[in-house]
Amino acid sequence: MMKKGIILACIFMFLGAGIALAAAPKPASGDPIKFGAVLPLADITGKQASRAMQLAVKEINAAGGVLGRPLVVVIADDEMKGEKGAAAIDKLATVDNVYAFIGGMSSGVHMAQLPVLKKYAKPTVWIGAAASSVIEAPMAEQAWYFHLHPWDYQQVGGYITGFKELAAKNPLIKLQKWFIGYEEGAFGTTGYKGFQTLWPQQGWEVSGASFKSALMGGGEYRAALRQAKDYKPDAYLWLGYDADALPMLEQAKEIGFAPPMLIGAPPGWPADFGKSPLAEGVSLFGMWAPSLKEVSKVSKHFWDAYNKEFNEAPATYFAPLGYTNVYVVANAINKVGSLDQDKVIAALKDTKYDSPVGETLTITASRALKNQGFTKQKILQWKKGVQQVLWPLDFKTAEPAYPFPAWDKR
């Protein structure tokens, strides 16, 4: 009796499956194809990137998977430690037998992963680690290595083009004198060095002062801000983290420092930043802003799907980057129709992907690396609590507010 019941149940299940297969979107079946992602899961960047990756996996599998097989992204935590990041690569390669490596955030962790990545030489598409001095040159010869995040110097170069284009449209905008407040760690110092080399080439003046980020136990910016105030810059830019954002403005207001342009470049912004009246008119650099959903279909789709799936808004650009990360590799394999590594790498080089960060992602050569993805960040501005896109002009969602409004007139 029992056996018969089970057999019958099986038959029905197969029948059901058959019907399901016959119906339009065929779900993926067979042995899964695995990608291995290494991310800092305790940090919001890694957490949201990993979620966005799972979202992409779900969509890809619903649409037929990779080569008709289900896609699985195995996520490993690097705990923001180099040795753990390297061990995670070993695990993904030998325990999970992944086909490709994706993910990434901190340059410091990635440095320690380079030897182990070279050992496996699998297709690797990285969304983090922007420090060119320690990543780009050492990976220059590796044909299997793709880097999607713009390098530090590319970001700075992008700002030059961006501001020049904005100034061409609005002759009021002055760019002659810049002051950079930079956090004293790797992020701030390498960024500042980029400005020091590229700004004089434009005939622009630049000076700077460092501060200790609130993230590292600092949070006192007044000394740097006072130096900036004495310099009387056309633009003040601070290179710090999200924890520095609002306190920086409060202290700028406190000492009465309101330059014509005030720009921030943290990798993320605190969720409630827009609610502060001090936020109005602050410009920023970023890969992505929620307002892109107004001008980009993919961005809108991503925004809606992420919100629906996780009941939270993507708060960092690592979310759309993580999503992009999975699609880029999956698309390349589907395009080739096999897992032949050389062909997949060739297909990756030919990537044309309409990404949720706005641009269509293509692979070009950077200074030393052959396979570089995005080459610039965007110039955005906080307006009425929302990040609006000022540049690139193709994605513009608002006109720049200039000059920065005085502290007492808001």
Place this chain on the structure above:
Amino acid sequence: MQIVSKLRERRYQAILGAIIMAVIILAVKPEVLLEGIQRSSLYAVIALPMALILGIVGIINLAHGDFMMLGSYMAYWFAVKSGLDPLLAMIPAMLAFFLIGILTFYALIKPVLGSQELNQLLLTFGLGLVLEEAANLSFTSAPLKLSVPYVSASLTIGDLTFGTFEFVYVLAAMLVFYIISLFLKKTRIGRAARAVGQNPKGAKLVGIDVNKTYLIIFSLSIAIIGTIGVLFAMRHSVFPVMGAPYTMKSFCLIAMAGIGNITGILWYSALLGVSESIITAIPGAAGWADLVFFALIVGAILIRSYQQRVK
């Protein structure tokens, strides 16, 4: 372990008074001094309750900054949910953290009072880890920041424009210092605490309830640091690991002043805060501020040990 040593106090007053005077004379920029004092007070007010626990209960509380972090989150959510001024959160915070202190004491501190110092250290390290991770799981690592208009209030006198809100920290440091001093000198339990801090066995012999004393000192300190968390959140971003650097700074300050020397903490935090302020005001020197900070700590400890040896 002497909590207040008059002789020392006077000597420190003399040395540090001299330094501060020199700074005032030298300071072409008075704002450097003002901001240095504001910063110093923040260091002092955070270190004071930790010093109280270390001086009397004898425990190095490595979760100290994490209690402050909890207080800051409390201020944030209080203000966001109620729409009231976050300063008002100080009252519920004080009560809540006194209770948290009592619970922590019974659950974790009392069982290890008799065991070796290092175990106590590791226990509070584990507690800090749990608190940080709990905050990370609940609120993510993304920082939150209250937006309170008056924290960026400033005053202009002639050419000088300076912030006024951070004088709250100066006030808080003074207040906490006097409360602790008065409590230790004037109240029965405070006098008991001093006795216990100096000699727990002797105190027990003369009939002081050592455990009760420890409980009150510990809970009181946690109540203070939780309340400071509210003040801290007014001007700083709130995130899970925000407290850890302040635990380390407080620990350094306490060692610099000498365990049990509450007054010394005020002077030494003034020294550290003002020197930090001076260094960061010098163009291009800000990156070295930490070096000066730690060099002063090493210097102070070495000089004191040398003097003691000479004596």
Place this chain on the structure above:
Amino acid sequence: MKIWKAFVIAALFLAAASLPFYTGTYLLHTIYIIMMYMSLAISWDMLLRAGQLSFGIAGLFGIGGYAATMLQVFTNINPLICILFGAIMAGLISLLIGLATLRLRGIYFAIITLAMAEIFRVIIRNLPDTWTGGAMGIVLNNAIFNGDVKQTYWLVFGILLITIVLSEVFNKSRIHFAITSIRNDEIVAMSSGIDIFKWLVVIFVITSTLQGLVGAAYTEIYGSVNPDANFSVHYSLLPLAMALLGGIRSTWGPVIGAIVLGLAGEYLKLLMPYGYLIIYGLIIILVILFLPDGIMGLIKKLTQKK
């Protein structure tokens, strides 16, 4: 009894040495990470047995790493020589620090070591990029042994063996007798004519050299250094937690503690990817509450009852 003990140790040694022949890459990698922490924990414990508490492992770990990397970059000689150089540099620097500060006791000495680690980090970060790579650090052309896990494992295992042997020799030596007398009663020790300070300096230099050795090996294995990673406070606190968990004042306590915490961390991470550190913290708290003498204490208790 003695033969039995020697047999167990020989078996353990053989098992550990032959591990690469029957273990996967990932497990081997995890184990050698644990072994690095283990060496740090044992060396920290050695200093503790001498009566001094250090919070500055990270400083010497970082110095070793930086010295090795810089020698590698400037001369490109054999990485093994660079590792030795890193260890020696850490030893030399610790000699200077030790002479200046080892007369301090308790948390005063501990704070000094903590401050030293921070001072090293600030100096390295602010030195010219052409020397130390500044805030961003340096990437080497390649990892030691071209990243071969087996050879890397034996390198780390070798370092661990040196540490264990030194720790055991120290336990059985006349130095240890002298040092124990320091711990028990300084005045007695002084009146018996033992030069406490000299022995403290010796022990401090030895343990610091070991910590520099691990740090140097670490940078050659991962082919990179940067000030925030290599001077991270993790390297000061985790070995301490491991030693305490296993049981301090012995060689085998830190060994057991490192295995338990190291494997627990890795396993919990697989079990609950988000927020596993909360369990990690709870383990520490529970062990301290219920096993005040660490796991070794429990083992001793159990074996004595029998």
